[in-house]
Amino acid sequence: xxxxxxxxxxxxxxxxxxxxxxxxxxxxxxxxxxxxxxxxxxxxxxxxxxxxxxxxxxxxxxxxxxxxxxxxxxxxxxxxxxxxxxxxxxxxxxxxxxxxxxxxxxxxxxxxxxxxxxxxxxxxxxxxxxxxxxxxxxxxxxxxxxxxxxxxxxxxxxxxxxxxxxxxxxxxxxxxxxxxxxxxxxxxxxxxxxxxxxxxxxxxxxxxxxxxxxxxxxxxxxxxxxxxxxxxxxxxxxxxxxxxxxxx
Amino acid sequence: xxxxxxxxxxxxxxxxxxxxxxxxxxxxxxxxxxxxxxxxxxxxxxxxxxxxxxxxxxxxxxxxxxxxxxxxxxxxxxxxxxxxxxxxxxxxxxxxxxxxxxxxxxxxxxxxxxxxxxxxxxxxxxxxxxxxxxxxxxxxxxxxxxxxxxxxxxxxxxxxxxxxxxxxxxxxxxxxxxxxxxxxxxxxxxxxxxxxxxxxxxxxxxxxxxxxxxxxxxxxxxxxxxxxxxxxxxxxxxxxxxxxxxxxxx
Numbered sequence: 001x002x003x004x005x006x007x008x009x010x011x012x013x014x015x016x017x018x019x020x021x022x023x024x025x026x027x028x029x030x031x032x033x034x035x036x037x038x039x040x041x042x043x044x045x046x047x048x049x050x051x052x053x054x055x056x057x058x059x060x061x062x063x064x065x066x067x068x069x070x071x072x073x074x075x076x077x078x079x080x081x082x083x084x085x086x087x088x089x090x091x092x093x094x095x096x097x098x099x100x101x102x103x104x105x106x107x108x109x110x111x112x113x114x115x116x117x118x119x120x121x122x123x124x125x126x127x128x129x130x131x132x133x134x135x136x137x138x139x140x141x142x143x144x145x146x147x148x149x150x151x152x153x154x155x156x157x158x159x160x161x162x163x164x165x166x167x168x169x170x171x172x173x174x175x176x177x178x179x180x181x182x183x184x185x186x187x188x189x190x191x192x193x194x195x196x197x198x199x200x201x202x203x204x205x206x207x208x209x210x211x212x213x214x215x216x217x218x219x220x221x222x223x224x225x226x227x228x229x230x231x232x233x234x235x236x237x238x239x240x241x242x243x244x245x246x247x248x
Numbered sequence: 249x250x251x252x253x254x255x256x257x258x259x260x261x262x263x264x265x266x267x268x269x270x271x272x273x274x275x276x277x278x279x280x281x282x283x284x285x286x287x288x289x290x291x292x293x294x295x296x297x298x299x300x301x302x303x304x305x306x307x308x309x310x311x312x313x314x315x316x317x318x319x320x321x322x323x324x325x326x327x328x329x330x331x332x333x334x335x336x337x338x339x340x341x342x343x344x345x346x347x348x349x350x351x352x353x354x355x356x357x358x359x360x361x362x363x364x365x366x367x368x369x370x371x372x373x374x375x376x377x378x379x380x381x382x383x384x385x386x387x388x389x390x391x392x393x394x395x396x397x398x399x400x401x402x403x404x405x406x407x408x409x410x411x412x413x414x415x416x417x418x419x420x421x422x423x424x425x426x427x428x429x430x431x432x433x434x435x436x437x438x439x440x441x442x443x444x445x446x447x448x449x450x451x452x453x454x455x456x457x458x459x460x461x462x463x464x465x466x467x468x469x470x471x472x473x474x475x476x477x478x479x480x481x482x483x484x485x486x487x488x489x490x491x492x493x494x495x496x497x498x
Binding site: 144146147149150151152153154155156160164165168169171243245246 | 297300301302318319320321322323324325326327329330332334336337338345346349350377379393397403
């Protein structure tokens with residue numbers, strides 16, 4: 001029942017988006033803003049032969065970056081939250097490096113790691129990992145001390161505490177951090193894909209723009225935002241599956 | 249059998265050491281209940297934490313069946329004031345947690361678990377989360393979780409104080425029923441004289457800062473049917489109150 005309603009809301013969103021787009025297109029009435037219908041028709045035509053490969057590349061880079069950030073960020077955040085010593089030692093480093101605009105590091109990364117996949121994935125990783133570390137750390141810190149006591153007195157090992165308390169308790173904040181970081185990650189991905197690659201949505205959109213092919217450019221933008229929609233949808237789904245206890 | 253000899257606990261705050269408990273001596277036979285009553289800040293909870301193996305820095309001897317406190321080895325059930333249920337686990341998983349941690353690769357406990365769920369009146373609530381339960385129900389879950397282990401020692405920190413008067417009496421009876429079946433050594437901390445009288449075979453009066461034992465009373469009224477309605481119960485609780493008042497105002 002609720003699932004169905006949620007789907008309906010997604011449809012509403014898409015409908016409103018198209019309406020606004022259509023209004024803008026008819027207002028300007030220039031080839032630079034085509035109406036949604038022409039773009040959708042064009043998209044249907046070129047999606048499989050042209051866009052799919054670029055979309056897959058972009059998706060792979062985002063997913064790889066996120067997974068890497070989770071693999072590194074979650075354990076570090078958990079340890080910083082649970083062991084005050086880790087927090088004292090690592091917090092200054094995190095605070096110092098977190099505000100550096102990661103995009104400013106792109107040229108260095110490209111020089112050091114080449115123009116290939118590694119520098120792009122690492123870029124996404126760098127953007128997401130700090131948010132994950134801080135969210136998970138704060139998630140663990142906000143667990144009341146008493147939550148641990150019954151487990152301590154049962155003789156729980158660190159592994160037990162980890163599995164039964166730390167991971168589930170920090171999960172909601174962790175998912176929120178991924179949500180917050182995801183939008184930035186997609187924008188930065190777009191930027192990195194305009195350099196040194198011939199695959200990826202960033203390349204596709206910029207290439208279409210250079211060729212003054214507005215229809216293809218808009219098709220690319222639509223695909224990119226759909227990717228965002230799907231990724232956010234997946235995170236929301238995970239949230240409902242794993243963290244449903246907090247909505248009770 | 250629980251034995252505490254010359255227990256001293258100090259804690260550090262702002263670089264200075266404070267005595268939390270001083271020279272505590274207490275003995276509790278196997279299967280006995282003991283109620284600790286004392287003013288706030290007198291170290292009641294500290295004493296429980298020592299027994300639970302949470303505080304490990306202490307001087308003196310604290311033994312369960314002749315062994316020093318070791319949570320890995322003994323079965324200690326600890327119910328904190330807020331019941332200590334994990335909000336991300338439903339009733340069934342919360343109860344099972346104690347067995348899961350204690351007997352890692354053990355047989356399955358589903359039969360005993362179902363039994364305790366029935367026993368504590370939790371049937372039908374297995375799939376609920378702590379956030380969906382009333383205080384009384386949460387307390388029942390916490391009791392089920394602890395009794396599932398048949399612990400060597402059960403510790404309860406003001407277990408019934410957050411409940412309304414009617415629920416409190418009901419849960420106290422639930423506790424006594426289960427306790428009678430399994431006669432688990434129990435130490436509970438309370439600040440209600442009536443609760444101490446109703447649930448404690450021994451009543452320990454703690455006082456002052458640092459916490460010291462000022463009296464240990466063998467409760468003659470423990471376990472008598474419907475004792476709460478008897479004249480003796482009122483009489484003794486009045487006497488106790490007076491005793492405590494004098495004691496704490498020293």
